[in-house]
């Protein structure tokens with residue numbers, strides 16, 4: 001057995017009252033059983049009410065109609081009404097079914113009523129001892145209660161019986177001992193059955209609690225793994241510096257757009273964006289400033305795009321954009337907007353008058369093309385042309401002679 005099982009076993013062990021040693025577990029058990037206890041109590045009360053009432057017939061047969069019968073019938077009616085009233089009460093207040101007060105009221109009323117009825121039925125000791133044995137077992141098993149109270153009310157029953165027996169007629173010592181032994185045996189049987197039932201019920205409950213705890217731990221583990229998986233997937237697809245899609249993820253996304261464009265015959269434009277003279281800036285201001293410029297330009301590029309556009313870091317200071325449903329004119333307009341926005345950036349760490357700029361090469365996927373790389377190469381070529389022309393411009397592939405070469 002593992003240490004964990006031992007621990008669980010100790011936690012689930014019961015004391016002499018057939019209750020958990022662990023007070024918190026016992027409290028949880030009682031809370032969980034509240035509705036069931038209330039239900040069982042209502043059922044028990046109904047049984048007591050019916051049995052008590054039916055004994056009016058036995059009273060009539062044994063005593064005939066007379067004053068004693070009327071007293072007995074009144075007691076029986078009173079107890080029956082009490083039981084039925086309490087059944088209604090526990091239906092409205094199920095939480096009170098586990099409180100000592102209402103339960104002790106039931107015991108005191110029913111047991112006193114029973115002892116009085118014995119007193120009013122002198123002579124028939126066989127019947128009395130049978131009803132005491134049944135009552136004793138009912139105290140153990142019919143109404144849900146805690147063992148100390150059960151023992152106390154059984155002691156009350158035996159003491160009451162002794163009192164009534166000695167009051168009524170002097171029993172011989174042998175008869176008295178025999179009747180007491182019968183009652184003691186009924187108590188032993190009731191106690192053992194009570195303990196066994198409670199042990200089984202509580203064992204089952206502790207296993208359920210244990211199982212729930214294991215399930216909760218598993219659920220937490222699954223959630224942690226899912227979170228880790230999401231983080232890993234994010235890390236595997238994102239450029240850590242700029243937060244844009246990395247090159248691999250960009251291709252995953254844009255390949256999908258490429259297939260869709262070819263299938264549906266819609267436009268797909270590609271733009272390659274490169275920060276101008278970035279090496280000089282890096283060398284002059286240091287790598288940290290270079291990183292900041294890269295992040296700023298990346299954000300600037302992303303801000304001019306639609307949600308459906310795809311942007312990624314191609315490598316170094318170069319970004320790549322896929323523009324679904326955009327022909328060359330639309331792509332040029334977007335690239336111009338981007339170029340303007342970058343030139344208007346003001347970074348406090350740069351020297352006075354020092355401006356950032358980008359060169360953009362544009363191409364579009366042609367009908368019948370089978371690979372995205374073809375359009376990409378044309379955009380790269382256009383970018384190369386833009387750099388050769390002096391940078392800070394937008395160049396459209398395949399239209400090199402009439403390319404846009406706007407200067408800020």
Ligand SMILES: Nc1nc2c(ncn2[C@@H]2O[C@H](COP(=O)(O)OP(=O)(O)OP(=O)(O)O)[C@@H](O)[C@H]2O)c(=O)[nH]1
Nearest residue numbers: 274275276277278279280282287290291316317387
């Ligand atoms: N700070 C920083 N610098 C980078 C990073 N990746 C690449 N670089 C630098 O980017 C610079 C790229 O310079 P070049 O490719 O020569 O181009 P350029 O200076 O921008 O010149 P043109 O492209 O012709 O305008 C190199 O100095 C690289 O070290 C990065 O993640 N952080």
